[in-house]
Amino acid sequence: MYDILIIGAGVIGASVARELSRYDLNIAVLEAREDVATATTAANSAIVHAGYDCIPGSLMARFNVEGNGLFDEIKSELDIPFKRTGSLVLAFDDEDKRMLEKLFIQGEKNGVEGLEIISRDEVMDREPNINPNIKSALWAPTAGITCPYELTVAYMENAIDNGVKLFLEHTVTGLSKDRDGSFTVITSKGKFRALYIINCAGVQGDMISNMLGLEEFSIIPRRGEYLLYDRKYGNTVNSVIFQPPSRRGKGVLVTQTVDGNLLVGPNAEDITSREDISTTNSGLDYVYNMAKRSIPDLTRKGVIRTFAGLRAISDTGDFIIGPSTEIEGLFHVAGICSPGLSAAPAIGKELARIIGEHVGSLREKTDFNPYRCAIPRFKDLSLGEQQRLIDKDPRYGRVICRCETVTEGEIIEALHRSLPVNTIDGVKRRTRAGMGRCQGGFCTPRIMDIMARELHVSMEDITKCGADSNIVVGKIREKREREMKTI
Amino acid sequence: MRVQVDVAIIGGGPAGLAAAIACHDQGIQDILILERDRHLGGILQQCIHTGFGLHRFGEELTGPEYAHIFIDGVKDRNISYLLDTMVIEIRKDKIIYALNSEKGLIEIEAKAIILAMGCRERTRGAIQIPGDRPAGVYTAGMAQLLVNMEGYLPGKEIVILGSGDIGLIMARRLTWEGANVKMVCEIMPYSSGLARNIRQCLDDYDIPLLFNHTVVKVHGSKRLEGVTIAEVDSNRVPIPGSERYIECDTLLLSVGLLPENELSEGANVLLDEITGGPIVDEYRHTSVDGIFACGNVLHVHDLVDYVSEEAEIAARGVARYLKGDKSDSRISISHGAGIQYTVPHIISSRDEDVELFFRANGIYNDGMIQLTYGKDILYTKRYNHIVPGKMERIRIKKDILRQLDMEGNIRISWRQREDELSDEAHMYSLSTGM
Amino acid sequence: MKLICTVCPQGCEITVKKNDEGWHVEGNRCKRGREFALQETISPMRVLTTSVWIEGGDHKLVSVKTDRPIPKEKIGEAIGELCDITINAPVGRGDIIIKNIADTDANIIATRDVRLSS
Known part of the structure; x- marks a missing residue:
């Protein structure tokens, strides 16, 4: 019997797990996929928003601003990439200018610090590649960029280090409340029991709720498509560039990523499937054309990857955070669409508070360790540090991914951490190997070799992203398949 | 580890190997090849099919066989090479930083560098x-x-x-x-x-x-x-x-293939937007003093035989450079109708005939390639057929080059046959020197 | 039968016909083109290049080829004979791996050196 079962290991589930791991509780996280941070968390804008575009008084406004303020602490405790680049909302005409005024007032109400409406000339000084026809812009110095999956991995590693158990590839298929008040959770790999359930299932959030016969809210998946550019184009902008928001979201943004790439997107399309993360020609065209409004010289030449992600939009129009209104012991963290990433650190802390309130009092662990060290990033080290690392472990001298200069040492480290990884995509999210301009064309077979050796598996068993996504289908020179088409 | 060499060659594939051998045969002793794989030979190692070497050796070899001829050549000459070694930076002052697990960080100070990193796939x-x-x-x-x-x-x-x-x-x-x-x-x-x-x-x-x-x-x-x-x-x-x-x-x-020039860009080497490779003169000297380029890092070749040939051109350039031969001119090549790109982009000396390599930008039948200098036609060559998939070449005689201004411009264009008549008389009078 | 000559990059379109007087070749610009067209029509020959598993070497596979072209229709049989074969390192370029593959008189020879792994 667990005290708490968290369903879903996206950034929200991981943040909640880590914050609860401060206390003397028996916690497990159930994740349907083969790794953490594979769904919404893996494919979004990676922005830590300032918080001026949420409606004052909403949960979104509160947790966005609170979460934003926590990022410096998280960065130093969990060794994650985070950069306060600031953001600009561009006004292209007088109507937009009125919108900036509205955002400014809203931001003040939400407690966003440092907001300023700046002139066209000032914008052009800061951002020389921006459309010179803009009128003015809203400057928000507290906005920043981070890496959502690195943040999630960091949270989860730290949670595991503090005693949380993570069960990957455990799809929740059934949920019931027992007579003694506890819950039974049926998964694809066995039953779990717990006193409390925290639903962090993202776009599946309402389905978890439905399993208990509840219809408290429903989730609409909204798909956003992105274009990711070669690092060569990263310096096109210095801060996060927005266009005035609309009812359907914050619009198409242009930003540098923490890894130095240029990212543009998303569009916003409500879809029925909760799995459809395919990109479309029309969506990518739209994103590109909208981004061109901000950056007129943008071309599609430097694009190295396109992707799409789903955002979980709740029918309540706001985040849903707190106890179920119907069932005692069930807590929802649902509808966490944008600014969910920005809010994640604050949401984790809030859940700990709510659970504490419910349980009466939570006993803090005396040995809680708030720190986690990232995998060394060879490329970012000084020459001296690089040499010391190689002296200690020569495998840091062997470069596997040439585009991102990722070494064998980093990949091996990723395979053997407290949150281990066994997929090509997982290694990529941990180390950036395969994320560069050749998109793994050079390093994938080399990473497979290392994985086969380190994890004692065969090449045929190595997958891109879990079951049924094998990279190769068999060895050559095997008689079984030999039937040639025409000779 | 810190070393000094006369020539550092980045890449031990077909371009790098041929360049190393040719440098050695030009009398350069102190050569170092840096190869990221565990074997020399580059992409040829995985090209186990035949079709290599017909032009150069008169027989159809497989990729590994073609590579081995050059690997043997490197070993016979005792040319140094480092395997499993990744170059992570080339500076414009010709300091190279490379990395392997045995020696750690390696700093190489080179008098000349030959870029031979090849290309990658789109x-x-x-x-x-x-x-x-x-x-x-x-x-x-x-x-x-x-x-x-x-x-x-x-x-x-x-x-x-x-x-x-x-x-x-x-x-x-x-x-x-x-x-x-x-x-x-x-x-x-x-x-x-x-x-x-x-x-x-x-x-x-x-x-x-x-x-x-x-x-x-x-x-x-x-x-x-x-x-x-x-x-x-x-x-x-x-x-x-x-x-x-x-x-x-x-x-x-x-x-499609793209020349792999991230290291070159780090060294401030100017690139041609069309080829994706460095802008070079006829000795494959890039815009950065002492840095040369050859093979697919310069432009994507149809045949490895031509890569080897180009590496030898670059090696001659390096030998001249190390001897202190200076360029005396800067004749640029621009492309007109029908031409996708040329290599070289400029001609910086007029001591030798220059072989001008070019690719068409479409399929054209029954016409000619013309080199013009202002209004003068320098050279005309008839073609039944040119296609983008096949690199073509024209030799420009040094006597012609010597008649041109030091900073002149030669234009290369495709002309359909029916256009030719009006210029014919003029053309023949000028092309006699070719 | 129509075919594009691949002897040189000219790419002549050659037509081969058979009538009472024998084979008739059109469209070629040289003698080699004629030979090519006849060969391709009557009995196309191909060099087989593939690889064979090798134990204890510095490569996992040794690349191999037939040391001369073999009839196209023999390729399948030749590959069949190469199945489930594993040899031991070292192997040198030109070493014969299998003699008289698929009864064609051609040998399968190594096209790379594979040294003992260190």
Whole structure:
């Protein structure tokens, strides 16, 4: 019997797990996929928003601003990439200018610090590649960029280090409340029991709720498509560039990523499937054309990857955070669409508070360790540090991914951490190997070799992203398949 | 570790090996090849099919056999090389930082550098095929490495996009390994692959080659389940209604090669937007003093034989450079109608005849290539046929070059035959010196 | 039968016909083109290049080829004979791996050196 079962290991589930791991509780996280941070968390804008575009008084406004303020602490405790680049909302005409005024007032109400409406000339000084026809812009110095999956991995590693158990590839298929008040959770790999359930299932959030016969809210998946550019184009902008928001979201943004790439997107399309993360020609065209409004010289030449992600939009129009209104012991963290990433650190802390309130009092662990060290990033080290690392472990001298200069040492480290990884995509999210301009064309077979050796598996068993996504289908020179088409 | 050398060669593939040998034969003693793989030979190691060396050696060799001739040449001359060594930075003052697990960081101070890093393949991201992102979408070269070097089959039901030579070779290779290659789609109305490869790799096995077709969507959440293909119009835009779903577990991309110049850019080497490679003079000297380039890092070649030849040109350039020979001119080459690019881009000395390599930007029949200098026609050569897939060459005699201004401009263009008459008299009077 | 000549990059379109007087070749610009067209029509020959598993070497596979072209229709049989064969390192370029593959008189020879792995 667990005290708490968290369903879903996206950034929200991981943040909640880590914050609860401060206390003397028996916690497990159930994740349907083969790794953490594979769904919404893996494919979004990676922005830590300032918080001026949420409606004052909403949960979104509160947790966005609170979460934003926590990022410096998280960065130093969990060794994650985070950069306060600031953001600009561009006004292209007088109507937009009125919108900036509205955002400014809203931001003040939400407690966003440092907001300023700046002139066209000032914008052009800061951002020389921006459309010179803009009128003015809203400057928000507290906005920043981070890496959502690195943040999630960091949270989860730290949670595991503090005693949380993570069960990957455990799809929740059934949920019931027992007579003694506890819950039974049926998964694809066995039953779990717990006193409390925290639903962090993202776009599946309402389905978890439905399993208990509840219809408290429903989730609409909204798909956003992105274009990711070669690092060569990263310096096109210095801060996060927005266009005035609309009812359907914050619009198409242009930003540098923490890894130095240029990212543009998303569009916003409500879809029925909760799995459809395919990109479309029309969506990518739209994103590109909208981004061109901000950056007129943008071309599609430097694009190295396109992707799409789903955002979980709740029918309540706001985040849903707190106890179920119907069932005692069930807590929802649902509808966490944008600014969910920005809010994640604050949401984790809030859940700990709510659970504490419910349980009466939570006993803090005396040995809680708030720190986690990232995998060394060879490329970012000084020459001296690089040499010391190689002296200690020569495998840091062997470069596997040439585009991102990722070494064998980093990949091996990723395979053997407290949150281990066994997929090509997982290694990529941990180390950036395969994320560069050749998109793994050079390093994938080399990473497979290392994985086969380190994890004692065969090449045929190595997958891109879990079951049924094998990279190769068999060895050559095997008689079984030999039937040639025409000779 | 810190070393000083006369010439550092970045890459131990066909370009780097030939450059090293030629440098040595020019009398340069202190040469170091830096190779990132565990073996010398570069991409040739995985090109186990025949078709290499016909021009140079008069016989058809496999990639490893062709490479071995040069590897032996390097070893016979006791030229130094480092394997499993990645160059991570080249500075414009010709300091190189490289890395391997044995020696750690290596700082190399070179009097001259030859860039011979080769090229990489264009990816799905670069051509932005929409759809899902499952396993099973690979570049043809990665599939070639998996099959030929690692011994694994990437899939069983295969669609190939792009009819470049690697794609064609892989169609046959995978057929031989028992896979079912369903089709090759080519967005252009022609193939950039060699006619022989179309015949021996596709026709022999009744693999259809669909011109004016491309993949418009990728399907499958885990492993590839299928692709949607469509016919394209003359602007290469998919024609609505022509879409067809093709079931397959593997999509191989053979959609072009890009010179790999990230290191060159770090050294401030100026690049040609069309070739993606450095801008060079006739000795393959780049815009940075003492840095030379040859092979596919400079521009993508059709045949490895030409890569070896170009490496030897660069080696001669390096020898001249180390001797202190200075350039005396800066004649630029610009391209007119029908020309995609030329190598070299400029001519900086007039001591020797210069071989001008160029590629057409389309298929043209029955016409000629003309070199003009202002209003003067320097040279005309008739062609029945020129295609983008085949690199052409013209030799410009030094006597002609010496008649030109030091900073003059030579224009190279394609002319249809019917245009020629009016200029004919003029042309012959000037081209007698050629 | 129509075919594009692949002897040189000219790419002549050659037509081969058979009538009472024998084979008739059109469209070629040289003698080699004629020979090519006849060979391709009557009995196409191909060099097989593939690889064989090798144990204890510095490569996992040794690349191999037939030391001369073999009839196209023999390719399948030749590949069949290469299945399930594993040899031991070292192997040198030109070493014969299998003699008289598929009864064609051609040998399968190594096209690379594979040294003992260190």
